[in-house]
Amino acid sequence: MKTYVHPVMRDVELPAVMQALSDPCRLAIVRQLLESKGRALACNEVELDVAKATRSHHFEVLRAAGIIFTEMDGTKCMTSVRRAELDKRFPGLLKLLSAAK
């Protein structure tokens, strides 16, 4: 079974976070996760108009940037936003994203 690597939040840098969030697809992912109120979603459950491989890629970028946390559960990869940690490290960031427009 695959295990995912997540950076320690202390090592997460703002430019990398910005970079990860600069893609509309990825922003959409994070927003949908935020809307699900803490319940983890399978990659599959997130509505997204790209091929499977691309989808996987975007999740990987968000993961490497420290924004999401992923855990295998059977064949599904359940993922959620690292809400508390991010709020502490970058106060206001998630609120900014939630305020969709």
Added chain:
Amino acid sequence: MKTYVHPVMRDVELPAVMQALSDPCRLAIVRQLLESKGRALACNEVELDVAKATRSHHFEVLRAAGIIFTEMDGTKCMTSVRRAELDKRFPGLLKLLSAAK
């Protein structure tokens, strides 16, 4: 004399803003401008470790993203952060950037 084009804030999109701020050089520019407390700085006055052409490029990107406002004054290009407008469009964004780490 050169005149600069600035997007209307209504048309400024979050992914583009994030993209602009995902480069360490540009983040440094914005932070220095924010520190100057509203006083406009010449491009030249901003401390930055890149060639002249690159510097010019980064200012252009920030301008196109709606983050800074530039105005020619003699040979200098005085620039400042579009603070009030940005605070209104993306509340919390600038605060996030100021909280340097």
Added chain:
DNA sequence: AAAATAATTCGATGATTGTCGAACTATCCG
């Protein structure tokens, strides 16, 4: 008028990125 200053524009180059189909792996279910 000439030199100095401030910044833009123009290629060019190498690196990174988003996208995809195809092949692959691992788990679940009938």
Added chain:
DNA sequence: CGGATAGTTCGACAATCATCGAATTATTTT
């Protein structure tokens, strides 16, 4: 067991990007 499901990995490809030196423009200063 054997198919279906959920994701990952691997090239490949086109597009975008950061960077630079050199040439250019416009203003200020001497």
